[in-house]
Amino acid sequence: MSFINYMAREINCKIVYYGPGLCGKTTNLQYIYERTNPDAKGKMISLATETDRTLFFDFLPLALGEIRGFKTRFHLYTVPGQVFYDASRKLILKGVDGVVFVADSQIDRMEANEESVENLKTNLEEQGYKLEKIPYVIQYNKRDLPEVATVEELREKLNPMNVPDFEGVARTGVGVFDTLKAVAKLVLTELRKGGP
Amino acid sequence: MVNPQMVMYEEEFNQIQNVVDRLVKDANAKVVFIVDKNGQLIAASGDVDNLDTTSLASLTAGNIAATGGMAKLLKENEFATQFHEGEKANIHIQLVGNRVILVVIFDSKSSLGLVRLRVRRASEELNNIFEALLKKVADPGADSPFAEITDEDIDNLFND
Known part of the structure; x- marks a missing residue:
């Protein structure tokens, strides 16, 4: 749920990075954090376990600039990918404006990807959203690893709706900003369509 | 549009x-702020200069969401109040009208009893204000400032 503040002349939107465990959601946010001008970002918060697995969420506030005199602020969140943290994943989807699905391109993670997309659909529906209706993009991550599925295969299994998709290597930043820009554009376009 | 916008x-x-400014004084608090349930900061008052209110807002909302999840499992509607006691700072979190979150940070200059008392009054006032605001937003006459934006406006945001 975007938040338009006429007083501060600000618009705030929430983007959630979703995907199976260890697919690179946190790595996407870390790369964005490292490469963003200090004026344009807040602190990155990671609620993680001692072994650096996301426990609840990562949070990164970003300022993208102005549109028609309104500052645009995006709050980026990740969900915990591990299957048993489903209750937490549901909470983080509350009030979401756009979703990035980060897929793990490795062949042996295909099933985990498919399961996670299904989980995303179910959890969105519980909140009253439909995946087909919200701004949604996909990133095929870890393209630099040896045993990866082809983009065609990934597309066939994970992108039946033909939403914008990108190849990524989040560790080195390949595709990270392309993915973010694509989802941010869709969110802003959606804002234009709908009044309050 | 799936989401009603918060405006x-x-x-x-x-x-x-005004409510928030007064609460800082009345409750002898260090900082008071209001967050919506999605973690967006709405207003803040008090000694906020040295405080990362954006992060606090997001964590508060996460906290309320997690507590709400626990409440649901226990077949409770909500746990509307939370209190965390530290060595120097304490934090009192109150859900207002199941819609926004009122956070009061205070130290030994105040007390939990005083904070609770003042929060109760402020909550009622805030609840009325937000109810009126929601009605206003639901009015079809209220138009979005973004209805007029062009593809070019959006593209310009991303010109590095």
Whole structure:
């Protein structure tokens, strides 16, 4: 749920990075954090376990600039990918404006990807959203690893709706900003369509 | 559009800011702020200069969401109040009208009893303001400032 503040002349939107465990959601946010001008970002918060697995969420506030005199602020969140943290994943989807699905391109993670997309659909529906209706993009991550599925295969299994998709290597930043820009554009376009 | 937008206008913002400013004084608090349930900061008052209110807002909302999840499992509607006691700072979190979160940070200059008392009154006032605001937003006459934006406006945001 975007938040338009006429007083501060600000618009705030929430983007959630979703995907199976260890697919690179946190790595996407870390790369964005490292490469963003200090004026344009807040602190990155990671609620993680001692072994650096996301426990609840990562949070990164970003300022993208102005549109028609309104500052645009995006709050980026990740969900915990591990299957048993489903209750937490549901909470983080509350009030979401756009979703990035980060897929793990490795062949042996295909099933985990498919399961996670299904989980995303179910959890969105519980909140009253439909995946087909919200701004949604996909990133095929870890393209630099040896045993990866082809983009065609990934597309066939994970992108039946033909939403914008990108190849990524989040560790080195390949595709990270392309993915973010694509989802941010869709969110802003959606804002234009709908009044309050 | 799937989501109703949260919108804040100058009139209601000023009313909210008044409540928050007064609560800082009345409760002898260090900082008071209001967050919506999605973690967006709405208003803040007190000694906020040295405080990362954006992060606090997001964590508060996460906290309320997690507590709400626990409440659901226990077949409770909500746990509307939370209190965390530290060595120097304490934090009192109150859900207002199941819609926004009122956070009071205070130290030994105040007490939990005083904070609770003042929060109760402020909550009622805030609840009325937000109810009026929601009605205003639901009015079809209220138009989005973004209805007019062009593809070019959006593209310009991303010109590095």
